[in-house]
Amino acid sequence: MFDTAINANDLIFLAKGAGMTIFVTVISVFFGTVLGILFGVIRYQIGPVWAAPLTFVLDIFRSIPLLIQLVLTYAFLGMVLKLGLSGLTVACMVLTMYCSAYCAEIVRGGIESVPLTLRRASRSIGLSWGQDMRYIVMPLATRVALPSWIGLALGVMKDSALVYVVQVTELLKSTQILITRLQEPLLLLAICGAFYFIISFPVARFGGYLERRWSND
Template sequence: MFDTALSANDLVFLAKGAGITIVVTAISVVIGTILGIIFGVIRVQLGAVLSAPLTLFLDIFRSVPLLIQLVLANAFVGMVLQLQLSGFFVACMVLSLYTSAYCAEIVRGGIDAVPTVTRRAARSLGMSWGQDMRYIVMPLATRVALPSWIGLALGVMKDSALVYVVQVTELLKSTQILITRLQEPLFLLLICGAFYFIISFPLARFGGYLEKRWSND
């Protein structure tokens, strides 16, 4: 017979950690997506040469491991800037920039996928640049970029497990605390995985629903 020392309070503790994971992910994905759209449009409009400094900035966030970014950002804020910012704020800041770096590339690829002749036709009809972007480019680019964006959002959710290094007790850190106390690693990791599945499954299915609906239009 299976026996465990896990209590209802421990499950509540894990649920709170899952809540932190959801909040950190939501904030980072929303801010990162907004910044990514801005950065992606700038890269397309300025071209490869003029946008080179921005591209280098984004490449740094794509190339340096997230764990190192979190440690360096936390040290920079505390030791160099002498600011007393919470680990939660630092985690959201770094994850937002990390997300924006990948989202910018997704946006750039989506915009580049829109046929040039389509954009020229829109401008020949008297549309302004803003109207062209709003009514022609963005709707078409969104269909191309959505699968990659869904994957990015799910990746950020899983990468948020690294924010424990800045003293944020998210889902995985909560699980590690319980493992240390209860000494039931396999069972607790199974529960942790179930929580991650519950969090990510609706987003994955929603993305699949949108893809299927748009493909039938």
Template sequence: MLDTALSANDFLFLAKGAGMTIFVTILSVFFGTILGIIFGVIRYQLGPYWSAPLMIVLDVFRSIPLLIQLVLTYAFLGTVLRLGLSGLTVACIVLTMYTSAYCAEIVRGGIEAVPMTLRRASRSLGMTWAQDMRNIVLPLATRVALPSWIGLALGVMKDSALVYVVQVTELLKSTQILITRLQEPLLLLMICGAFYFLISFPVARFGGYLEKRWSND
């Protein structure tokens, strides 16, 4: 029989941490994807030369470790600008921009994968640029980009463990608090890993289902 001091309230505490992880991930991936689509289309349309300023900004978010981004942004917004934003708000802002930086390259690559002959054919039929993008390019690019986007979303979910540095009590931080109090690191880390698995497994399976279904169409 397992001898542990872990109580039902402790499980509830971990579940609340998991809920915070899910909340931060959904919010960041949602808005990051929207910005990523916009940035990706701009990068593709303007080309490497005219989109260079945007590319530099996105490279900053891709190149600097997320932990440093969180600490610097929290300090800058709070100490320099004195905006008084909560740690949760700062975490969502940083993770959104972090997601958009990677998503932009996924979108750009997906658009470039659409055959140019197909795009010329759509324009020869009288489609406008917007109609071509909406009806031809984005649906095909989505099929190409989906596996990478799923990987990005799962990566952001795991990277959200770093938001503890801006005083957000997510799943890993909740686990660390209980480890300090109960002194049962192995059991608690196993439970933490199980929570992460339960969060990520349905997303990965659903992405695999969509990819398989679209490949058979």
């Protein structure tokens, strides 16, 4: 007979951890996407030479492991600058910049996928740069960039498991706490995996739906 020490309170504890994972992911992906769009447009518009300083900074966030970024930022802001920011704030800040660094490349690639002849045609009929970006470039670039952006959002959600190093109790940390107390690692990890699946599956399916709909337009 199947026997376990896991009770309803433990499942609620895991659900709260999942809620924290969702919160950190939503905040980081939202602001990371906004910054990523801005950085991507800037990089494309001013060219690789003038954008070199920005590219260098973004490369730092893409190259250094996220775990190291979290630890160094938390220590620098707390011990050096004495800002006293919470671990949650630091986690959202670091994940936002991490997301924006990758999103900027996705946006830049999406914009470059729009044929120059189409852009010249839009300008020749009197559209301003802003109108060209809004009505021509961004709709077409979004179709190209969406699959990569969905992958990025899901990646940030899974990478949020590392924020435990800055004292944020998200889903995986909650699971580890229960494993230490209940000594049922396989079952708890299976439940943890089920939570991650429940969170990520709707996002992946919605992205697939948008791709199919746009491909038929």
